[in-house]
Amino acid sequence: MSGSIFGKNLRVSTWGESHGKAVGAVIDGCPAGLSIDEDYIQSFLDRRKPGQSKFTTARNEDDKVMIMSGVFEGKTTGTPISLLVFNTDHRSADYGNVKDTFRPGHADYTFDEKYGFRDYRGGGRSSGRETIGRVAAGAVAAKLLSEFGVSFTTYVDMIGNIKVNETKLDKAFINENPLYMPDKDAYEKASDYLSKLSASGDSSGSSVKCIVSGVMTGLGDPVFDKLDARLAYGIMSIGAVKAVEIGDGTAVVNSTGSGNNDAFIVSEGRISKETNHSGGTLGGISDGDSLIIRASFKPTPSIYSSQKTVTKDGNETVLAIKGRHDPVIGPRAAVVVESMTALVIADLLLGNASSTLGNLKKIYL
């Protein structure tokens, strides 16, 4: 069954394995007339680029994106936009030891169970390189959304038990540190923590928060394609995500109706909410407030310390994973969360254009 296509109106089809010729994405349904170029898309890809600090893998990947179709004289034509990134560093040698052994926490075992065999080179399709397609496409979606005043603030809000101080976010700092944290203190503590874990051959969990400003009301299609449902779908589809929260998330369990309900008020002549426990969505439809999304990433499963596991032939063994691996997933995944969020919102924005007869009359009459 097809599983590599995402979206209903703006459809993204991604392809490619870690050590194949290339990875890519095809975006179908992007409205015509949007200005876009390779530099813009590259700026998103650079945020997930490895080799930028001691906390990211040292593989030398250029990850230069090429627009292969769908853009003419700087504007989208309304036809499919094909984006392609060649794999320049695909020596398979490092991965030989995992050919016949299932790495704990990885998809080796389940791919073999599902498909009968797998492209074992560097994780193949289940490699983090798969997210290049998501990010390239997400950049186009984000560009489209920027035309309507929608903007993103995305950062790592927790690594291990080190949490950023949400009351004094330093947004400028986010892109100035390799952990994409908006808080210098938290960054330094997390940096120390990761160094220690790395030294012991271990890794850490982390979480990413994405705040979307400027979202118009009305996006999301009850009952199944609620805004929050589509966000959960898109974000939980990112490898290593184990929880998706909207607004107050799991904290609602220990809340009360009087504490959790956001009072409606009139502010600057417009209806708005006094608080934003809802995280910008009511009944699955955007309420005009900022969207607040949080994704919890499990620790990097590739660790250097030896682990008990089983071979393809069903024999128990001990595995020590070689190669270079990030000791934490969140920092490089932040832009992936933002990209999936942008894809979901753009998709719903397109679909919502036909939600009322009034909207259609604005276009056709």
Added chain:
Amino acid sequence: MSGSIFGKNLRVSTWGESHGKAVGAVIDGCPAGLSIDEDYIQSFLDRRKPGQSKFTTARNEDDKVMIMSGVFEGKTTGTPISLLVFNTDHRSADYGNVKDTFRPGHADYTFDEKYGFRDYRGGGRSSGRETIGRVAAGAVAAKLLSEFGVSFTTYVDMIGNIKVNETKLDKAFINENPLYMPDKDAYEKASDYLSKLSASGDSSGSSVKCIVSGVMTGLGDPVFDKLDARLAYGIMSIGAVKAVEIGDGTAVVNSTGSGNNDAFIVSEGRISKETNHSGGTLGGISDGDSLIIRASFKPTPSIYSSQKTVTKDGNETVLAIKGRHDPVIGPRAAVVVESMTALVIADLLLGNASSTLGNLKKIYL
């Protein structure tokens, strides 16, 4: 844009408003030859039925399901199964006061913003009655899964800060208490807590855990239609859900690779995992272990104490909601979580049938 159809292979289309003539679901794509009857479906619907205790609304709803098509001589025919439940108690009087005022925490405002107006009677399409369609369809999916040894244990695991003791679950007790908790102590504490909240016109948050046993390996379609992604999609689409967790969920953030990775072992001649932090899915594909899903529900937004809000005309006002409302959502929603889970798994089970040439040869050659 269409938003009331769920699934890719097993497609469920639900319809109906709280105070309309009826609510229903149409299931398209159910394999032919499955034994099913109204009693079986009714047993699922009865679990979401109100009027069973002081913690559920006293509306007198019979909610008797009728199979309108797609079943012949006790078996599914492979054609659409139409399920219908008439609304028997749809006096609109109680809801008059919310016609022109936006209830905090409800979808009144966003429906008006999206569609221009709304069926204000009892929440209309955003009412909890909408879940009847989900549960009726979910019952069919659960029946299908039972043919393959898949079974469900679903319960309320937390109300406010009262958490069930997961180390000694009393499964038999789940259906013997109106809060669907598997732990008598927790039930009694939660019961007291809810009584106090009710008395003060307030409500509580809660969470539901769903454990699925007997899931075969191989379900889920990377990269976007991962098992966990589809589960998150389905469960976050349930009204009032603010977080979806798989396996260890948000706890992975403060974990390490060595602590979170599940070692593979050989047990009784089969490959399995020593622990189940993953919650039964690796790389988005079922790993043969139990699926563990947790949904966090916000407190019931309908509370009796008065709340600040705004009228349709943009005037601030104070609203006191009348009528009867549950002080907590989880207990009646447990079966909804189970139903959406069943729909997702059944959908992926159908799609996975064509995942390998070998599978197809078993059928066609």
Added chain:
Amino acid sequence: MSGSIFGKNLRVSTWGESHGKAVGAVIDGCPAGLSIDEDYIQSFLDRRKPGQSKFTTARNEDDKVMIMSGVFEGKTTGTPISLLVFNTDHRSADYGNVKDTFRPGHADYTFDEKYGFRDYRGGGRSSGRETIGRVAAGAVAAKLLSEFGVSFTTYVDMIGNIKVNETKLDKAFINENPLYMPDKDAYEKASDYLSKLSASGDSSGSSVKCIVSGVMTGLGDPVFDKLDARLAYGIMSIGAVKAVEIGDGTAVVNSTGSGNNDAFIVSEGRISKETNHSGGTLGGISDGDSLIIRASFKPTPSIYSSQKTVTKDGNETVLAIKGRHDPVIGPRAAVVVESMTALVIADLLLGNASSTLGNLKKIYL
């Protein structure tokens, strides 16, 4: 696999068998704010109603449609519109003789091969009654299109070798004769022809032409969801249709480029075409001219004269079909062709709303 849902933006899910409790349709994605009522939908259903003349079956079917959801105070709410028609005449007795024997030209054999068994009462899901769902939904689509000036002229253009004179169509006459032909002469000849065939226990083929006026330019989504492709899809899905033609149809084979190309001209200040060989679509996108669609229907397969066939057990036998059957399909199917056409156009109209950044800006900025 699900096969009873049609459309991408405006999704119609139909259900029901000939002799089950009811047949119905659920329309998801209809824009909010459209005025619609049961009478309007009924006027479409009445056009496919049997029992109106000697050329249609005498089964006493009221086929009264009920709107079960999605319409509030006379307007669509943007949520699913459930339409239901109870089956009032479902004695199964007449159909007993086809329980174990495959009727030639019918779906008995293939349903058994696909699903292992079938609801044999009156054709079950493959009965012409299935089209009630299409027509009820099509009426809503046609109502939506009427808001934008789109209108339909649909008639039987050929029965046997009797062809209507296209140069002098009498549109008013279409609804005044039971064969829905726009030409009194042709009607009378066809009427005689059918009487003779009926008398000999035989039936005739026919074709239906649907002309759609007022279609705006720009509908249809290359390369696969071209306007003509979606029309072919929708119309070939009607039982007994064996050919779909757009514009000049099969006649293009014996044409030349100079004869078939429609010259562009300026007329009344607007760009239009001098001729309309294209049938209103160029490159799969509506060109502003009238859409011209033609569907060829095979002769009614239920005939009274005896036929060679085979039983379920694989024994050759001779079958004489009893009951009442129309000697020609086109007349009652004309409204089905119109309905499917309306559904396709409305679906593409909704989707096209997001085809350009300019369109979206009209809505959101």
Added chain:
Amino acid sequence: MSGSIFGKNLRVSTWGESHGKAVGAVIDGCPAGLSIDEDYIQSFLDRRKPGQSKFTTARNEDDKVMIMSGVFEGKTTGTPISLLVFNTDHRSADYGNVKDTFRPGHADYTFDEKYGFRDYRGGGRSSGRETIGRVAAGAVAAKLLSEFGVSFTTYVDMIGNIKVNETKLDKAFINENPLYMPDKDAYEKASDYLSKLSASGDSSGSSVKCIVSGVMTGLGDPVFDKLDARLAYGIMSIGAVKAVEIGDGTAVVNSTGSGNNDAFIVSEGRISKETNHSGGTLGGISDGDSLIIRASFKPTPSIYSSQKTVTKDGNETVLAIKGRHDPVIGPRAAVVVESMTALVIADLLLGNASSTLGNLKKIYL
């Protein structure tokens, strides 16, 4: 709205313009374990290759396909198969004169109307080069089908009024003549006819017949996704197709029930049909007989003789199209028809795997 993705289970996403960097297709959902290589796919592409005779354009296009992903050690992995063909001959000079003028019979006008502008180089996305993606993907589908004994015979059956003699098809001759006709006499007459038309700057219509042998019973999903409906959808989506016929096609109009019904018989111990007027499908489900599909192609719209038309600015003008163009579309389009047919059948074959509980038990129990 997205329009470049085809299929439900086996999803093909095509991209690319005539004079862009490349054209390509991504196939998602192909079962794992299928042997495939570039040579096999190339053999399909070579059949649509220009420059092979005086009747095809002399553009020097190598059209070498590259498999970019989804195949490992010669077998499909179950993940997306990305196929890419670089455009090697994309000088834009020849097409300058059509930048501001709408070519009759082309999509220039409608693309401008829909998207606001277009990539005018060589037809852009509406160029025949778009079919490379279809054919590359279709080759994979055909390879899959060959595993189940399904095979194709596809030929041009009519050019102008020259029709091949269906009673004595010379299948071997099909690939030995540049018009892909199975009849030497017809080929020679058609060849003469085309030479004369070419000389006068004109072009001819044509039709393609595709016969599929070895199709198992049971493919096709009533009521909307009937086998014939999906075929009509896929084939009418090919540029220049104006009619799709199944079995006897338009000839059924002048037939009778007794003449058109195919009697069931028992032959070699199996149920089959005495005749095949149905073209291999009953009730939208394959009946085990050969599928017979016919597509009518309009004459090549690019002709050398001058034509009346209008400029983008709305001024009438006269256009003489330069460059090289085939005088007939059918011969190079035959493999496109076959490819779309293969994609449809493979898609339905995958979906049908879950049509019965029995099928699923063969896989999972």
